[in-house]
Amino acid sequence: MTPHTPTRKITDIGEYALIDHLKKLISKVKKSSPLSRKCKNTDLLLGIGDDAALIRWAGREHVDKKKDLLLAISKDILVEGVHFKRDWLSFYEIGRKSIVSNISDMASMGGAAPRYIVVGLALPVDISVDNVDNLFKGMDTEARKVGAVFIGGDTVKSNKDIVISITIIGEIEKQKVVLRSGATVGDYICVTGPFGDSAAGLEILKQSRVNFNFKDYCRRLVHKYRSPSHRLALAQQLLKLSNQGIRPNSMIDSSDGLAASVRILLNESSKKRNTSLGALINLEDVPLSSPFLKWASHKIKTSPSQNFSKDFLFSHPQFPWTTVLSGGEEYELVFTVSPQNLDKLKKLAKFHIIGRVSDSNFIEWNFKGRRLPHFPSGLKGYENF
Amino acid sequence: MTPHTPTRKITDIGEYALIDHLKKLISKVKKSSPLSRKCKNTDLLLGIGDDAALIRWAGREHVDKKKDLLLAISKDILVEGVHFKRDWLSFYEIGRKSIVSNISDMASMGGAAPRYIVVGLALPVDISVDNVDNLFKGMDTEARKVGAVFIGGDTVKSNKDIVISITIIGEIEKQKVVLRSGATVGDYICVTGPFGDSAAGLEILKQSRVNFNFKDYCRRLVHKYRSPSHRLALAQQLLKLSNQGIRPNSMIDSSDGLAASVRILLNESSKKRNTSLGALINLEDVPLSSPFLKWASHKIKTSPSQNFSKDFLFSHPQFPWTTVLSGGEEYELVFTVSPQNLDKLKKLAKFHIIGRVSDSNFIEWNFKGRRLPHFPSGLKGYENF
Numbered sequence: 001m002t003p004h005t006p007t008r009k010i011t012d013i014g015e016y017a018l019i020d021h022l023k024k025l026i027s028k029v030k031k032s033s034p035l036s037r038k039c040k041n042t043d044l045l046l047g048i049g050d051d052a053a054l055i056r057w058a059g060r061e062h063v064d065k066k067k068d069l070l071l072a073i074s075k076d077i078l079v080e081g082v083h084f085k086r087d088w089l090s091f092y093e094i095g096r097k098s099i100v101s102n103i104s105d106m107a108s109m110g111g112a113a114p115r116y117i118v119v120g121l122a123l124p125v126d127i128s129v130d131n132v133d134n135l136f137k138g139m140d141t142e143a144r145k146v147g148a149v150f151i152g153g154d155t156v157k158s159n160k161d162i163v164i165s166i167t168i169i170g171e172i173e174k175q176k177v178v179l180r181s182g183a184t185v186g187d188y189i190c191v192t193g194p195f196g197d198s199a200a201g202l203e204i205l206k207q208s209r210v211n212f213n214f215k216d217y218c219r220r221l222v223h224k225y226r227s228p229s230h231r232l233a234l235a236q237q238l239l240k241l242s243n244q245g246i247r248p249n250s251m252i253d254s255s256d257g258l259a260a261s262v263r264i265l266l267n268e269s270s271k272k273r274n275t276s277l278g279a280l281i282n283l284e285d286v287p288l289s290s291p292f293l294k295w296a297s298h299k300i301k302t303s304p305s306q307n308f309s310k311d312f313l314f315s316h317p318q319f320p321w322t323t324v325l326s327g328g329e330e331y332e333l334v335f336t337v338s339p340q341n342l343d344k345l346k347k348l349a350k351f352h353i354i355g356r357v358s359d360s361n362f363i364e365w366n367f368k369g370r371r372l373p374h375f376p377s378g379l380k381g382y383e384n385f
Numbered sequence: 386m387t388p389h390t391p392t393r394k395i396t397d398i399g400e401y402a403l404i405d406h407l408k409k410l411i412s413k414v415k416k417s418s419p420l421s422r423k424c425k426n427t428d429l430l431l432g433i434g435d436d437a438a439l440i441r442w443a444g445r446e447h448v449d450k451k452k453d454l455l456l457a458i459s460k461d462i463l464v465e466g467v468h469f470k471r472d473w474l475s476f477y478e479i480g481r482k483s484i485v486s487n488i489s490d491m492a493s494m495g496g497a498a499p500r501y502i503v504v505g506l507a508l509p510v511d512i513s514v515d516n517v518d519n520l521f522k523g524m525d526t527e528a529r530k531v532g533a534v535f536i537g538g539d540t541v542k543s544n545k546d547i548v549i550s551i552t553i554i555g556e557i558e559k560q561k562v563v564l565r566s567g568a569t570v571g572d573y574i575c576v577t578g579p580f581g582d583s584a585a586g587l588e589i590l591k592q593s594r595v596n597f598n599f600k601d602y603c604r605r606l607v608h609k610y611r612s613p614s615h616r617l618a619l620a621q622q623l624l625k626l627s628n629q630g631i632r633p634n635s636m637i638d639s640s641d642g643l644a645a646s647v648r649i650l651l652n653e654s655s656k657k658r659n660t661s662l663g664a665l666i667n668l669e670d671v672p673l674s675s676p677f678l679k680w681a682s683h684k685i686k687t688s689p690s691q692n693f694s695k696d697f698l699f700s701h702p703q704f705p706w707t708t709v710l711s712g713g714e715e716y717e718l719v720f721t722v723s724p725q726n727l728d729k730l731k732k733l734a735k736f737h738i739i740g741r742v743s744d745s746n747f748i749e750w751n752f753k754g755r756r757l758p759h760f761p762s763g764l765k766g767y768e769n770f
Contacts, residue, residue, distance in 0.1 A: 074537065075503045075552065078541070082542050119460075128393060159464065159545075
């Protein structure tokens with residue numbers, strides 16, 4: 001460990017650097033990851049650093065079939081006032097969203113089937129039983145849809161804010177696991193989509209006061225923020241032919257925003273291959289919804305009722321690229337695919353190709369082959385500190 | 386679900402009732418527990434309601450040996466200002482304590498071997514990197530001692546308070562599992578001990594101001610609060626002969642206080658057997674430490690330097706029974722043992738017998754066969770709401 005001044009705050013180093021820093025402190029992490037290394041005397045195949053940890057496992061009904069089954073384990077912690085506000089979301093919506101976000105981690109590991117959920121709740125004492133009921137009903141709704149059950153947890157008092165901490169445990173065959181670190185030069189960068197809807201919905205809520213009359217496109221964006229979906233079914237489709245080697249090389253969800261997701265895939269893959277990977281992204285191929293384009297038109301002071309061309313909007317200096325690329329709380333998949341697998345995967349699931357992995361050591365965000373003059377520099381995803 | 390008024394707050398119903406209430410809301414819980422029921426199509430053997438959930442599991446090295454191995458999964462959530470204060474504990478101590486508390490849940494399931502830990506941290510942004518390091522070092526110290534590794538987690542921003550949410554995953558052979566619900570009439574009620582030290586230590590800290598000069602017995606009590614131990618090794622000793630049927634009938638840890646632990650064991654066992662269990666507790670057999678007795682002497686205005694008899698202290702109207710019986714954050718084991726197993730278990734581990742399970746439907750707390758005139762009525766353990 002390198003020495004550091006005692007006054008260094010965690011804000012100074014940021015979330016990803018903090019996690020890297022902690023990784024070094026924690027015992028045996030090196031021994032236990034990555035997946036590809038041989039792990040003697042342990043069933044831990046993957047530790048800290050991906051969307052989920054992986055433990056070798058075989059349930060009763062699988063032992064005989066000799067399937068190589070793993071448990072995928074992931075955790076999210078959500079804090080009121082940081083990740084959600086009661087003004088913006090109902091308790092039912094908070095509950096749903098907290099589970100969707102965790103299921104999304106299972107999706108991005110290669111479509112692990114969520115089986116067990118453990119919930120930690122810190123609740124202020126003046127919260128009503130009805131509100132707690134609705135929170136759990138929201139969680140339960142999403143859990144049921146994917147066949148997961150709640151197996152335990154802890155419910156404690158908090159001073160002021162609600163804190164929701166969820167651990168989800170899923171099951172996945174080893175050959176279906178897709179790590180963040182598998183991208184290679186020449187891979188197509190693929191995404192589900194659209195992007196920016198949730199962040200735009202949040203922006204609309206932030207700027208509105210009580211009892212606003214939303215226009216239809218605003219209502220749809222706010223709905224995307226309040227009731228997001230995960231892409232578990234699509235992830236499972238993508239891994240259908242994994243036994244034939246037809247599968248994405250790397251995958252992550254876009255919960256911290258598209259730009260951060262691409263950056264993390266490239267960074268993790270670079271580290272693993274001890275090389276420098278970059279990417280060329282074609283902004284014109286990033287999927288955007290029609291409500292988003294209307295909202296963007298309105299934002300850049302053109303009439304949302306007119307149908308402006310993408311060319312016009314994208315080239316406009318006020319087009320909200322940051323909302324598209326850095327907005328979080330969207331649970332799309334971002335993955336890379338080798339050229340030989342692309343057509344076969346396209347037959348399995350619907351997705352968009354937005355660029356390719358290069359050996360250039362940086363990410364170019366181009367619009368029709370050129371850099372946009374007003375494109376925001378230093379695009380960041382959502383970091384917690 | 387029974388209808389209720391919308392203004393009912395969670396404080397009105399209390400922690401245990403809230404958990405019962407939530408259980409009813411949550412999907413499939415009935416199907417998945419208790420352990421004794423046959424669970425077709427699922428590997429979940431035990432859901433919400435004990436110290437840990439249980440999932441059928443077999444790691445790579447165990448599949449061939451055909452051992453019936455389970456994963457025990459438990460979660461704790463700790464909130465600054467509710468469960469700890471930075472004034473009272475160093476970051477290192479907070480870290481240690483958070484892991485000890487989780488290992489204690491593994492102990493009380495029958496000595497499950499802790500293997501994997503997932504940490505969720507919500508941290509205020511002005512916290513220093515050094516403090517985070519020390520928090521993790523504390524966690525790591527306790528994890529290493531029992532051979533557990535950190536496999537993942539989530540680190541997010543909080544507005545003000547530190548929140549620590551830990552999920553621990555342990556491994557246990559099915560025949561070693563001890564539930565809360567196995568107590569039966571005639572069982573001896575056994576405990577490790579002593580009790581009250583941690584709560585007394587906390588009381589000392591609360592009443593003190595900065596830079597106090599602790600007397601030696603106070604220092605020792607404060608140390609017990611700051612650096613508690615779990616009883617994992619002892620639990621594993623107690624289950625050594627489980628293959629011969631020599632084992633406790635029920636077990637729990639005393640993290641919510643001795644009184645609450647006894648009550649929970651009796652309640653859960655009553656529910657399971659559809660009967661009413663009670664207990665007779667002999668207060669003179671509850672193990673107390675010598676620093677605690679000194680502190681109690683001081684508290685009831687007698688000189689701590691004199692060695693008063695237990696008789697004198699226990700009969701005193703100001704003897705702090707609530708501290709002994711309702712103080713939490715102590716990680717002793719409370720378990721019941723059938724008469725035929727008692728002598729054999731005594732050879733395996735050191736513990737104290739404090740009473741017996743009866744069919745009386747209430748708990749009698751007697752001192753030498755009589756009810757103490759000043760014994761507090763309505764003894765409660767630590768409830769979160």
